[in-house]
Amino acid sequence: MEKKKHSKLKTSPLVNPYVAILATLPALVSIFVLSMLPSIVNLAISFTDYHGVGQPFEFVGFDNFIRAFKVGDASVSIWDSLLNTVVFSISVVIVQQALSLGMALVVARKFKGRSFFRALFFMPTILGVSVVGFTWQLVFDPVSGPIAVILTKLGKSSALLGEEVLSMFLVVLVAIWSNFGYAMVVYIAGLQNISEDIREAAEIDGARGGKMFWYITLPLLKNTLVINFWISISGTLAMFDIIFVLTNGTANTTTLALYIFQLATNSASNQGQAAALNIYFSLFVMLVMLVFNATVRRKEAEE
Amino acid sequence: MKKLRREPIGVTVLCWTALAVMTLVMVFPLLLVLNVSLKSSTDFLKDPSGLFAFKPFKELFANYKEAFEVLDVFGRLAYTVGITVGSALISCVVIALVAFPLARGHFKGSDKVFTFILLSTFFPGSLIANIFLVQNLGLYNSPFVLVIFWGFGGLTVYIFMAIQFVKDIPRDLDEAAFIDGCGYFRYVFGFVIPLMKPILSTVFILKLVGGWNDFLTPYIYLIEDKYMTISTGLFAFKGQFSSDWTGISAATFTVALPVICLYVFLQRYIIEGMAAGALKG
Numbered sequence: 001m002e003k004k005k006h007s008k009l010k011t012s013p014l015v016n017p018y019v020a021i022l023a024t025l026p027a028l029v030s031i032f033v034l035s036m037l038p039s040i041v042n043l044a045i046s047f048t049d050y051h052g053v054g055q056p057f058e059f060v061g062f063d064n065f066i067r068a069f070k071v072g073d074a075s076v077s078i079w080d081s082l083l084n085t086v087v088f089s090i091s092v093v094i095v096q097q098a099l100s101l102g103m104a105l106v107v108a109r110k111f112k113g114r115s116f117f118r119a120l121f122f123m124p125t126i127l128g129v130s131v132v133g134f135t136w137q138l139v140f141d142p143v144s145g146p147i148a149v150i151l152t153k154l155g156k157s158s159a160l161l162g163e164e165v166l167s168m169f170l171v172v173l174v175a176i177w178s179n180f181g182y183a184m185v186v187y188i189a190g191l192q193n194i195s196e197d198i199r200e201a202a203e204i205d206g207a208r209g210g211k212m213f214w215y216i217t218l219p220l221l222k223n224t225l226v227i228n229f230w231i232s233i234s235g236t237l238a239m240f241d242i243i244f245v246l247t248n249g250t251a252n253t254t255t256l257a258l259y260i261f262q263l264a265t266n267s268a269s270n271q272g273q274a275a276a277l278n279i280y281f282s283l284f285v286m287l288v289m290l291v292f293n294a295t296v297r298r299k300e301a302e303e
Numbered sequence: 304m305k306k307l308r309r310e311p312i313g314v315t316v317l318c319w320t321a322l323a324v325m326t327l328v329m330v331f332p333l334l335l336v337l338n339v340s341l342k343s344s345t346d347f348l349k350d351p352s353g354l355f356a357f358k359p360f361k362e363l364f365a366n367y368k369e370a371f372e373v374l375d376v377f378g379r380l381a382y383t384v385g386i387t388v389g390s391a392l393i394s395c396v397v398i399a400l401v402a403f404p405l406a407r408g409h410f411k412g413s414d415k416v417f418t419f420i421l422l423s424t425f426f427p428g429s430l431i432a433n434i435f436l437v438q439n440l441g442l443y444n445s446p447f448v449l450v451i452f453w454g455f456g457g458l459t460v461y462i463f464m465a466i467q468f469v470k471d472i473p474r475d476l477d478e479a480a481f482i483d484g485c486g487y488f489r490y491v492f493g494f495v496i497p498l499m500k501p502i503l504s505t506v507f508i509l510k511l512v513g514g515w516n517d518f519l520t521p522y523i524y525l526i527e528d529k530y531m532t533i534s535t536g537l538f539a540f541k542g543q544f545s546s547d548w549t550g551i552s553a554a555t556f557t558v559a560l561p562v563i564c565l566y567v568f569l570q571r572y573i574i575e576g577m578a579a580g581a582l583k584g
Contacts, residue, residue: 014478015407015481015487016487017411018410019487019488020409020413021404023401023488024404024405026401026455027397027398034451036426038432039426039427040432041429041436045432045435102321106321109310118574119574123329124329126512128534128558129516131537131559131562138332141548143351144351144352177328185577185578245538260430264431265430271431274431282427
């Protein structure tokens with residue numbers, strides 16, 4: 001209850017509270033309009049057959065929620081894009097976390113030039129999606145890209161980003177390349193929080209290499225691991241921009257988020273159905289995050 | 304700090320191998336773009352993987368000249384920088400204005416406002432609703448949209464960071480200034496914002512880079528070519544000349560270079576700001 005006392009002490013007689021409230025308004029209005037209102041509007045649109053500005057639309061009840069699974073053209077089914085989302089997210093999250101934790105362990109060691117490597121691995125994070133996308137499109141160009149050149153020399157050829165199965169693999173690769181440095185930096189911060197004393201004590205007790213990592217470092221990194229996985233899972237589920245630039249969803253790389261983006265930006269599509277699909281998608285993301293939370297809690301309770 | 308035991312040689316070798324491989328993976332794609340951007344189309348078609356040949360300056364940078372013209376780099380640069388800088392400044396002011404009263408508890412129920420901001424992070428976004436709102440408010444195809452999304456959007460994480468920052472500033476100065484009759488807003492602009500410089504400059508840099516890189520917002524809400532920012536211009540360029548890799552590479556490198564330069568000088572701010580944002584959010 002110390003907090004209460006504190007806040008009483010804080011309300012200064014010198015400050016007009018209405019002026020202070022006025023100062024918060026720009027932020028509060030923008031948070032309401034840009035973060036909360038869209039969810040409400042989306043819910044409203046989902047009960048209509050709205051197609052676009054200026055076109056008449058009417059209330060259709062729950063139709064869109066029932067028919068959401070048949071949106072758009074028949075070439076992309078919801079279940080296919082759900083499957084793509086799952087494949088994309090699981091591959092990116094697992095490989096990215098393993099790689100970034102591994103590189104964090106390497107870079108967090110004390111050696112000359114470590115800040116250079118940290119900065120280098122983080123760099124793609126600040127490059128724009130269009131830059132990253134076109135850079136890798138050049139690498140994967142089926143005619144004049146370096147991989148195509150090597151394949152030609154071996155007497156083989158491949159459409160790379162145009163191949164059905166391979167394209168997903170390549171998109172996953174680029175997603176990892178462009179983002180693993182971010183998780184790495186968070187892991188490095190976590191590693192630096194582990195006190196040297198604990199490591200020294202463990203070392204005296206005979207913990208080395210793998211043992212040190214498994215029994216000392218990893219348990220002490222638990223909070224960092226949870227944060228990183230949380231960011232990575234929610235981020236990859238919603239990620240579509242890099243896929244949009246690399247393949248635009250052709251050749252089996254349409255994830256749910258990309259599919260919704262395509263519907264939303266296509267003036268011919270029924271926005272009501274897209275909105276209903278968006279609600280399903282949000283619920284799906286929420287469910288995944290709840291399961292993740294529950295798993296983390298259960299693990300904690302076990303210990 | 305002294306190390307108890309030296310690292311086994313095997314670990315050292317393994318680590319340096321990992322560093323070397325990852326460095327190659329990081330740098331190779333960008334060097335490839337640079338290399339292709341310096342080649343003439345005929346050279347590129349003849350030998351796509353070969354190294355660029357040294358030529359007189361004018362020929363060497365011919366692709367860049369073409370990219371600058373097609374992309375209208377100079378015009379777009381002024382437009383992009385103008386909007387991103389303006390939006391980033393707006394973000395900083397809005398954040399400072401909300402962080403100060405909330406950190407100090409200047410009105411009853413300020414903790415409830417904090418909860419309101421926290422609550423907003425649980426609302427899922429909706430592109431469909433955003434497009435609906437922009438179109439029905441008559442903002443479609445107006446560059447003002449960019450100011451709204453970049454200047455007033457995505458502030459929550461930074462607001463939390465800023466509140467934490469203001470809490471660490473001693474309140475003695477506030478009291479003294481208010482007793483002397485300094486107005487609230489004058490105090491925020493004259494004293495609080497200068498004191499918040501470390502956190503606000505991080506916000507400014509991240510917002511600047513974010514706006515520069517965001518090709519989707521202009522792509523979605525704007526139609527006319529003259530309103531496209533440089534990243535969106537690059538995207539359109541690629542769509543138009545999809546097989547002209549020498550030109551596209553030059554354009555790509557042109558868009559990437561300013562960000563890379565900014566990053567080289569400000570990497571501490573950028574890395575730590577983004578990592579802190581992750582941990583707070």
